[in-house]
Amino acid sequence: MLSQIIKFIQILSSETAPVQISAGIALSMIPGFSPLFSLHNLLVLLVLLMLRINIAAFMLGLAFFTAFAYLLDPLFHSIGQLVLTQEGLQNFWTELYNSSFWRLTGFNNTIVMGSLLVSLAAFIPGLLLGNFLINHYRNDILVFLNNSRIFKAFKSSKLFTKIIAAAE
């Protein structure tokens, strides 16, 4: 976990485009919140591998959101149930329910539906927020740290070398 965090800090500090990192984190919300072996996660995997999305950021995000998901399960359940039992959507859901493909997705499960909706809804805001935070980190925080004597001393210390070695 520590190595993941150090790698993530390294990525944050690297030349990698901020959108690649924030997309990795935002995308990780989908498999992180929803049950891992859901069919839609295969699509997430495809997107992750085909687009230039930072995989380390995705992995870190996945670990974080998976742990967080347990706390949010009741919320996902409530949202999923609300959507799946909407009177106006019953015909639509019934059509999907009678399709083998959609049944494979497990869309009629309240947590699958709730978590997917929440993660999709949070995707764009997450992406934008991530971009903003990374840019702010690189332009302000990282510049400040690099000019700081304490950080310079820390970077030249043996402890820093050991941490980097451990992360690699």
Add this chain to the structure above:
Amino acid sequence: MKNIRWGGLIGFIIITAAIAGSFLLFAEPLARSFLQTQLSQLNKAKVDIQAVDIGYSPFSLTITNLQATDASQPMSNMFEVAQVKFSLSLSDLIYKKFIVDDMSLSGIKLNTPRKTSGTIETPKKEKDQKDLLNSLDLPKIALPDIDDILSKEPLTSEKLISELNLDIQNTQKNWQLINQDINDSNRWAQYENLYNTIQKDLKGNFSQKLQAVKSAKKLSKSLKAEAKKIKQARKTINTDISRLNDNFKAAKESPKEDIKRIKEKYSLNNLNAGNITQLLFGNKAAEWVRLAQTTYDRIKPYIGDDDKADEEQQEAPARAGGKNIVFKEYNPKPGFYIRNISVDAITERGRFAGIISDVSSNQSINKQATRFKLSGKDLKHSDMEVIKGELNYIKKTKGFSELVYSITRHQLNDYPISKSSSLPIAIKKSLMDVATKVRLQNGVLAGSSRLNFNDVDFSTKNADKGNNFSRMLANSLEQVQQFYLDIKFSGAIENPKLKINSDLDKKIGTQLKAQLNKRKLAFEKNLKSKIENKIKEPMKKLETELQQLNKIKSKLNAKEKELQTRIASLKKQIRF
């Protein structure tokens, strides 16, 4: 396009293929493990599968050497199937529905031994079910010891004799007093003297004659008083004699009352052979019913009356995977459905083959009742054996299970009826026909079974060691060559009532009753004889005493007669 990693697509394909490859590689062991776990839970004892082969075109499963442990006997298998083969609808499987068109079960063997215990949970200790065959509560028809009875039972006859004896003695005393009074010699001497004086005076002068008349009147009055006294005494004696004679008769008849009372007290009147059929086959029939109950319990989970089987996790808590919302299905199917199962079983009795159709977890969906018919082929001990039935739960409230079983000319050899130590009974050999029809609806059993036994040869070892009844029963059974049993089932499946009728009661019962009656009559005769012997002497004494009383009565009669003569003579003389 610079944001697209084409290498990533290849990576995705590789990962997906790896996942699919892993599934294919491990599908069979996974399926084996899954089936073993699920079937074991259903069977409540281990179900072992040697191998599972999956075919993908069409999607099919072949299970090799399936062994299902008998939950009640973990060291033996309830059944063993050499091969189970069926093709599955993959599209239905996506809908989590196990739909099979044709399934074949071949090489079925029943009750095979296991090398290891197949228990998966601590077997529940069955309620104290004693081995019914080891117990045979034969009627206790031993007659009590007469001397013992007579030593402790107060006899009415003895009491009556004693009372009569006392009465006779008192009567005798009274009579002696009366007799003494009547025969008072002084008084009678006075009467004699007076009479002689009257006779003498009558021949004398006038005053003497006058005196004689006066004396005669006095004498006549006295004699009349005496006559009245004698008459009264005779009346008393007659009453006494009548009473004593009546009591004597009662004492003489009293042994009959004693015998009747003793018979009632020692329940000799209730001694009978009882319902022989119930006695002999009651436990056996109960054992058959218990076997049927066990079989029913085993197949119950597979009977398609379980709505829950088709319900998805409606009420599962959110943290345990959410809740699957169920929508209307355009083409509803039960969660578990097998259209046809062809069965081929090899048992100790021969080969059984047949079809089980429409096995469903919810018959109200597929609208077909589960039906089965298995027929025996190349049977070792029977000409024909057929078992067929219907499990109809299309309409839940009217759901029923029906079983029809028949067997023709089944050879029974050393078939135990009772293993009781007091009377082990077995059918050494017989030809048996069975026709059974049982229906179970709403937990209530109704049905009947007719069993015809021909060319019967009963074996009754150790009958001599048993009680009298064992010996009598063994003797009677040896005479029976054919009989039938009619068993009617009714009541709740958990506690069914059995009513057994048979001509055995007539055949054995008549002989047994005759033997029993003979023994009872001999006992009564013996008892009567002993009671009569016991009262013989006192009765003889009583008779003698009564005769003595009768003599007194005769004397009294003679005395009265004599007195009447005297009075008549006196009256005649006084007229002059």
